[in-house]
Amino acid sequence: MSFSFEVARTDPTGARRGRLTTPHGVVPTPFFLPVGTAASVKALTQDALEELGAEIILANTYHLYLRPGHELIRKLGGLHRFMSWPRAILTDSGGYQVFSLAELRKVTDEGVRFRSHLDGSEHLLTPEKAAEIQLALGSDVAMVLDECIEAPAPRDIAEAAVKRTTEWARRARTYFTEQASRNGQLPQWQFGIVQGATFADLRRQSARQLLELDFRGYAVGGLAVGESHGLTCEMTGEVTALLPRDRPRYLMGVGKPEQIADYVALGIDMMDCVLPTRAARHACLYTSEGRVLIKNARYADDQRPPDPNCSCSVCRRYTRAYLRHLFAAGELTAAILATHHNVHFYLDIMRQIRESIEFGNLLNFSSKMHARYVVGPA
Amino acid sequence: MSFSFEVARTDPTGARRGRLTTPHGVVPTPFFLPVGTAASVKALTQDALEELGAEIILANTYHLYLRPGHELIRKLGGLHRFMSWPRAILTDSGGYQVFSLAELRKVTDEGVRFRSHLDGSEHLLTPEKAAEIQLALGSDVAMVLDECIEAPAPRDIAEAAVKRTTEWARRARTYFTEQASRNGQLPQWQFGIVQGATFADLRRQSARQLLELDFRGYAVGGLAVGESHGLTCEMTGEVTALLPRDRPRYLMGVGKPEQIADYVALGIDMMDCVLPTRAARHACLYTSEGRVLIKNARYADDQRPPDPNCSCSVCRRYTRAYLRHLFAAGELTAAILATHHNVHFYLDIMRQIRESIEFGNLLNFSSKMHARYVVGPA
Numbered sequence: 016m017s018f019s020f021e022v023a024r025t026d027p028t029g030a031r032r033g034r035l036t037t038p039h040g041v042v043p044t045p046f047f048l049p050v051g052t053a054a055s056v057k058a059l060t061q062d063a064l065e066e067l068g069a070e071i072i073l074a075n076t077y078h079l080y081l082r083p084g085h086e087l088i089r090k091l092g093g094l095h096r097f098m099s100w101p102r103a104i105l106t107d108s109g110g111y112q113v114f115s116l117a118e119l120r121k122v123t124d125e126g127v128r129f130r131s132h133l134d135g136s137e138h139l140l141t142p143e144k145a146a147e148i149q150l151a152l153g154s155d156v157a158m159v160l161d162e163c164i165e166a167p168a169p170r171d172i173a174e175a176a177v178k179r180t181t182e183w184a185r186r187a188r189t190y191f192t193e194q195a196s197r198n199g200q201l202p203q204w205q206f207g208i209v210q211g212a213t214f215a216d217l218r219r220q221s222a223r224q225l226l227e228l229d230f231r232g233y234a235v236g237g238l239a240v241g242e243s244h245g246l247t248c249e250m251t252g253e254v255t256a257l258l259p260r261d262r263p264r265y266l267m268g269v270g271k272p273e274q275i276a277d278y279v280a281l282g283i284d285m286m287d288c289v290l291p292t293r294a295a296r297h298a299c300l301y302t303s304e305g306r307v308l309i310k311n312a313r314y315a316d317d318q319r320p321p322d323p324n325c326s327c328s329v330c331r332r333y334t335r336a337y338l339r340h341l342f343a344a345g346e347l348t349a350a351i352l353a354t355h356h357n358v359h360f361y362l363d364i365m366r367q368i369r370e371s372i373e374f375g376n377l378l379n380f381s382s383k384m385h386a387r388y389v390v391g392p393a
Numbered sequence: 394m395s396f397s398f399e400v401a402r403t404d405p406t407g408a409r410r411g412r413l414t415t416p417h418g419v420v421p422t423p424f425f426l427p428v429g430t431a432a433s434v435k436a437l438t439q440d441a442l443e444e445l446g447a448e449i450i451l452a453n454t455y456h457l458y459l460r461p462g463h464e465l466i467r468k469l470g471g472l473h474r475f476m477s478w479p480r481a482i483l484t485d486s487g488g489y490q491v492f493s494l495a496e497l498r499k500v501t502d503e504g505v506r507f508r509s510h511l512d513g514s515e516h517l518l519t520p521e522k523a524a525e526i527q528l529a530l531g532s533d534v535a536m537v538l539d540e541c542i543e544a545p546a547p548r549d550i551a552e553a554a555v556k557r558t559t560e561w562a563r564r565a566r567t568y569f570t571e572q573a574s575r576n577g578q579l580p581q582w583q584f585g586i587v588q589g590a591t592f593a594d595l596r597r598q599s600a601r602q603l604l605e606l607d608f609r610g611y612a613v614g615g616l617a618v619g620e621s622h623g624l625t626c627e628m629t630g631e632v633t634a635l636l637p638r639d640r641p642r643y644l645m646g647v648g649k650p651e652q653i654a655d656y657v658a659l660g661i662d663m664m665d666c667v668l669p670t671r672a673a674r675h676a677c678l679y680t681s682e683g684r685v686l687i688k689n690a691r692y693a694d695d696q697r698p699p700d701p702n703c704s705c706s707v708c709r710r711y712t713r714a715y716l717r718h719l720f721a722a723g724e725l726t727a728a729i730l731a732t733h734h735n736v737h738f739y740l741d742i743m744r745q746i747r748e749s750i751e752f753g754n755l756l757n758f759s760s761k762m763h764a765r766y767v768v769g770p771a
Contacts, residue, residue: 055719328440332439346431348435
């Protein structure tokens with residue numbers, strides 16, 4: 016199977032219904048990537064992910080470079096084989112993690128020098144290195160290294176980060192193009208990442224500069240980091256308005272259930288977020304009736320499924336009372352069941368969104384989610 | 394389905410092949426009970442347990458009484474419904490846990506007064522109360538409250554514990570017989586527990602006294618608590634020699650993979666142990682080649698399945714290298730996969746043992762396991 020991206024239909028909002036074809040399967044767009052940071056979506060087996068219908072997952076360059084090491088994974092046949100995941104994988108570049116997890120980091124034009132959060136060892140991540148690691152991992156989609164800055168950012172810092180991000184993207188593109196054409200290399204698509212904090216002109220500038228590098232897809236990074244949802248949407252819209260219609264668009268690190276349709280309406284095709292998996296481990300279930308904080312005493316004798324309108328294997332089998340008990344007792348199975356349900360919920364939102372686009376009624380879906388998650392259930 | 398126990402065949406060693414029929418399914422004997430202390434076999438979903446072929450699991454009276462409470466479980470339709478487990482359940486009486494987990498316990502003829510290890514609240518567990526809780530839980534097999542003593546025990550302490558255990562068993566039997574005949578009560582079998590530490594005459598005395606109470610099955614308790622395997626077997630043999638052939642025999646809290654066939658050869662039909670599940674969470678895998686401590690660096694690039702001779706879904710899909718990585722990274726999925734494999738391994742031992750009894754060659758199986766687990770792989 017060779018790579019391609021097609022948009023089959025665009026609805027009145029600007030939402031796009033399409034598909035991303037990868038060497039590891041076809042992924043209908045728009046889609047959500049469950050996060051499998053260290054080559055595992057926390058608390059889910061690959062069997063479970065397949066049952067849930069996940070067609071693509073995200074893994075992390077920073078984590079896998081540090082442990083178990085990209086050379087080991089290359090030696091063991093690449094990430095798909097290492098983790099026994101035959102479907103598509105996107106790898107983040109490690110940029111965000113170096114800036115949020117690593118210690119004593121020092122950014123220069125060359126790259127980021129940092130100490131591992133695991134053992135304090137010193138490393139240098141450059142645009143070339145991030146690309147090299149991802150080629151070793153053999154992910155289907157690789158992201159370029161970008162400079163992530165603290166939010167809210169003053170203009171001069173944001174401007175400098177855009178400049179450096181563009182320069183890094185250029186080097187990453189050059190390195191990738193040389194390496195990826197070598198014999199025996201697995202096919203991979205490389206995406207650029209638009210930065211620019213909350214400055215519309217910087218966002219546009221970043222996008223235009225990356226467009227010159229002809230990436231196979233474009234991501235919007237550095238958003239949903241504390242600013243209002245309205246501002247996230249505004250910045251996203253500034254970027255998607257400039258992006259070519261025939262390339263996938265990826266809004267990184269989002270979002271809440273009620274926000275997803277808004278991003279899709281702005282022309283976003285891909286999203287990833289730790290929210291469904293992390294919230295599950297903290298006993299927060301996403302349901303068609305809104306958030307259910309399952310440890311609440313009100314659920315102690317609640318015999319309803321976690322989500323009465325959900326068809327996942329957890330909701331078909333277990334009650335709120337039982338899930339509450341598992342969390343109260345600190346049972347590992349609590350995280351397993353809650354994660355399973357939440358990932359199903361997110362993947363189901365995407366299924367509904369794709370269907371809504373096909374029927375041209377995404378706005379209805381969006382209002383429904385807002386009513387449940389922002390206003391709360393009736 | 395009504396209750397029954399049948400022995401279909403006895404092999405030359407004394408091993409028995411039979412079946413325990415319960416209102417929640419037929420369980421072929423001899424069998425192993427995965428331990429689901431707080432109404433969950435740690436890290437396994439009920440779907441996984443079914444896939445593994447577990448026909449019966451163990452849950453704990455002490456834990457469920459304290460959290461979420463037996464009255465809540467009764468109200469929610471009993472333990473099977475509460476945890477969505479349609480197959481058989483045996484509940485331990487809480488005796489062992491009160492003596493090993495609870496604080497400030499005080500044993501009198503009346504029962505055991507103790508403080509919860511969860512919140513320090515004070516409780517009194519009596520033989521009647523332990524039976525009442527288990528009737529509320531609605532387990533298929535209920536155990537009587539016994540007095541568990543520290544090992545090694547001086548003779549006078551062991552003697553007094555046998556005396557009290559018998560007296561408690563008498564009260565439990567009386568209470569159970571009265572209550573269980575009430576209308577609407579789920580059918581349940583009650584088992585007595587033989588004590589007597591490592592004194593053969595006390596073991597025989599305890600067994601004879603319990604036999605008078607006509608339990609539907611008999612357990613051997615207080616063994617495998619630090620004494621040699623030979624002594625465990627000797628004491629077990631003293632008891633099974635006296636037990637009626639038409640009642641199931643349960644050796645509590647055992648055992649290591651290489652010991653199981655020895656107990657079966659002594660006429661034991663049932664065993665439970667936290668070993669496969671607990672060891673799994675500590676990265677110890679039981680395999681046909683012996684124990685595999687999967688965090689060991691030698692497995693970092695080992696592309697073999699955890700157990701090359703195993704047909705479980707974990708061994709069919711994942712490598713030792715990946716499991717090692719998951720443990721190194723502290724991923725929840727590590728416990729899930731390791732537990733799945735270890736429980737499969739134990740249930741598979743039981744399948745092989747049952748087959749060996751049918752073919753009259755249990756001793757061969759036993760030697761094979763000893764060679765792998767005591768001598769080590771070739």
